[in-house]
Amino acid sequence: MAFSTTMLAWSVIEFGKFMGPELNNALDAIGWATDYFLKATNTPGFVFAQVGDPFGDHNCWERPEDMDTPRTSFFVSKENPGSEVSAEIAAALAASSIAFKKFNHNVGYSERLLQRAIMVFDFADKYRGSYNDSLGPYVCPFYCDYGGYQDELVWGAAWLLKATKLPNYWNYIKQNIHNVKNYGEFGWDSKDAGINVLISKLLVNNPASKPFNLNADKFICAVLPESPLVSVSYSR
Numbered sequence: 185m186a187f188s189t190t191m192l193a194w195s196v197i198e199f200g201k202f203m204g205p206e207l208n209n210a211l212d213a214i215g216w217a218t219d220y221f222l223k224a225t226n227t228p229g230f231v232f233a234q235v236g237d238p239f240g241d242h243n244c245w246e247r248p249e250d251m252d253t254p255r256t257s258f259f260v261s262k263e264n265p266g267s268e269v270s271a272e273i274a275a276a277l278a279a280s281s282i283a284f285k286k287f288n289h290n291v292g293y294s295e296r297l298l299q300r301a302i303m304v305f306d307f308a309d310k311y312r313g314s315y316n317d318s319l320g321p322y323v324c325p326f327y328c329d330y331g332g333y334q335d336e337l338v339w340g341a342a343w344l345l346k347a348t349k350l351p352n353y354w355n356y357i358k359q360n361i362h363n364v365k366n367y368g369e370f371g372w373d374s375k376d377a378g379i380n381v382l383i384s385k386l387l388v389n390n391p392a393s394k395p396f397n398l399n400a401d402k403f404i405c406a407v408l409p410e411s412p413l414v415s416v417s418y419s420r
Contacts, residue, residue: 186272187372189217190343193279194382200287211289218280218297221273225304233269233315234258238326258322262307266315268329270308271336277301278343298347305340308333309356331374334363339375342382357383367399368406368415377403 196203196210203210224232240253260266278301284294314333315323338360345353361379370377380399387393405413 185217186221186269186276189214189221189276190272190279192217193276193283196283197279197286200283207287208289211284211287214280214283215290215293218277221277222296222300225273225300228303229307230259230261231266231270231273231304231307232257232259233266233319234323234327238322242326258319260315260318262311264318265308265311265313266318266333267308267312268333268336269315270304271333271340274301274305274308274340275336275343277304278340278347282343282347301340301344301347305337305344308340309337312337329373331366331376332363334360335366335375335379338364339379339382342379342386346382346386367402370403 192210193214196207196214200207200210235255235257237254237256241251244251244253260270277297281294281297281301284290284297312333314329316329320328338357341353341356341360344350345357364376364379366374366376367380368377370381377399380396380403384393384396384400387396402413405411406415408414409418
């Protein structure tokens with residue numbers, strides 16, 4: 185959910201001016217998610233990562249209104265960390281704050297999202313660990329993090345850099361980018377390629393952008409159907 189929100193916010197940031205009357209609908213959809221994330225991170229030192237038993241939910245083939253499976257809440261904490269889910273929520277909040285601010289859609293709410301993003305990112309970074317270890321029996325095998333949490337931390341820092349322009353986030357990225365190596369994949373469990381695309385756009389005409397540009401180009405060339413370097417197959 186957090187990754188989907190980040191991507192929707194990114195789409196609005198980049199293409200909102202072309203959305204016409206659908207822009208408000210997109211912002212409303214983002215706000216529905218960020219309202220949830222504000223509630224899920226309202227208690228300092230805790231991030232509520234999941235609601236519901238995944239086994240029961242996956243075995244329940246009916247509409248949500250009729251579901252009667254337990255709605256148990258699962259959280260990560262200082263003692264039982266979950267850096268990947270916490271950092272992705274921070275990224276979603278930061279990206280969403282930019283989207284709301286850019287289109288003058290509830291600027292006060294935008295600032296609230298940004299401040300919460302900073303708090304949640306600090307929590308994710310200070311108390312490092314995978315929610316596979318903290319919540320493994322409840323999130324696996326459906327939502328296991330197979331790529332580690334380092335990419336989510338850099339991804340969160342990149343969005344906070346874009347939202348705040350503060351140099352400490354750029355320093356964080358430089359100090360931790362060596363942990364991001366899977367440049368050919370981008371999805372909810374692997375942010376590596378997205379990190380390079382995002383940072384290359386942030387550092388346009390900056391010499392420091394060169395390695396990010398190269399990695400972003402590799403990813404784009406791997407997925408474009410007409411590229412001579414395409415390595416992704418598409419259904420017809």
